[in-house]
Amino acid sequence: MDIREKEILTILAKKKFMRTTELAEHLHCSISSVRRALITLEQQKVVIRVRGGVMLTKESNIEFSHTYREGTNPDKKKQMVTLVKDFIGPNMCLFLDSSSTIQQVIDVIITVPNLVVITNSLKTALFLSESNNESLKVFITGGEIKLNTTSVLPSAQDPVYESFRFDLALFSCRGIDSDGVYEASFSQANLKKEMMKRAKQNILLVDDSKFDSTHFFKISNYHDYDAIITNQAPEPHYQELFETKKVELLYP
Incomplete structure (x- = not known):
């Protein structure tokens, strides 16, 4: 392409x-x-x-292929990742979704000692497993591999659902509007909903290209997140909305 x-x-x-x-x-x-x-x-x-x-x-x-998503807005993704560093510390248990945006967080994670990371991304799991951080533990959710996306879709028998509680869960999405956060895949949306329930703190990374973009499957409302990270100041009505929902808004 x-x-x-x-x-x-x-x-x-x-x-x-x-x-x-x-x-x-x-x-x-x-x-x-x-x-x-x-x-x-x-x-x-x-x-x-x-x-x-x-x-x-x-x-x-x-749901675009992972290869396509990796090539879109790489600079914006890197800008957002710099702001994630303050949320990640030693001895934490993290969930990372399968988005190409969250994959950029890998460079931060491999520098932090004694982390446990759970992900539904084959690529993220592979990259983390190849790091030199011997204190890092990596788990991947079980289920069906969705072709061309490197995502693992959940299975009802997957023990990961009940085995872990996360200190921090990091998510991206396909789009947001004034009513909430959306995903292109029903399975991805449901997985993210379940993982959010198991996290003490949920953070959404969304670049400006995804604002005012809706899709069939709603993941969540804004009050479900502790912080939203984007690459630039959003329109004033979004800033007011996030403040009303008591969500911390961060941008460079």
């Missing part, structure tokens, strides 16, 4: 539907270039072309 195709998917994740002419204007390229990119994306069954425009399949409720 080339850069232009990734940019189109990022735009559609927020706008739901865009006219071909609008995409060309937004991307500063010709309409024919946009059409070629859309044909490729349609062949991959990621978008549907309709008269005059394009939309994501399943009304934008796609």
Whole structure:
């Protein structure tokens, strides 16, 4: 997937539907270039072309591949991770979701002694297991591996659910609006709900591209989080909302 195709998917994740002419204007390229990119994306069954425009399949409720998510907004993700350091200390038990955003926290975790980390991400578990931090203990949730996402979807018999209580759980999401936090996958949403119940402190990392973006599956309300970390100051109405919900807002 080339850069232009990734940019189109990022735009559609927020706008739901865009006219071909609008995409060309937004991307500063010709309409024919946009059409070629859309044909490729349609062949991959990621978008549907309709008269005059394009939309994501399943009304934008796609859980993008991990490879795609890793390549989106890397600088924004790194900005947010610098603010997570203050929440992580020795002898803690952490849950990390399978998002590419939370994967960026690995560089922080491997420097902290005596951590226990539970994750539903194959990639995160692998990276942590390859670290030189011998005091680190890593567990992965059991269940079905969702192809192309490196996520493990939960099983009802998974002992991790009952075996651990977390000092801190770190999450990202597909989008947020004034009503709450959303995910693209029903299974991912349910997993996050369960893990939030088992954590003393829950933190949401969400960059500015995910504001004002809704999806089918609501994970939570804002009062379920102790802090929200983003890469820049959000719009004033979000700042007021978070303050009303007594959620700490952090940004660089």
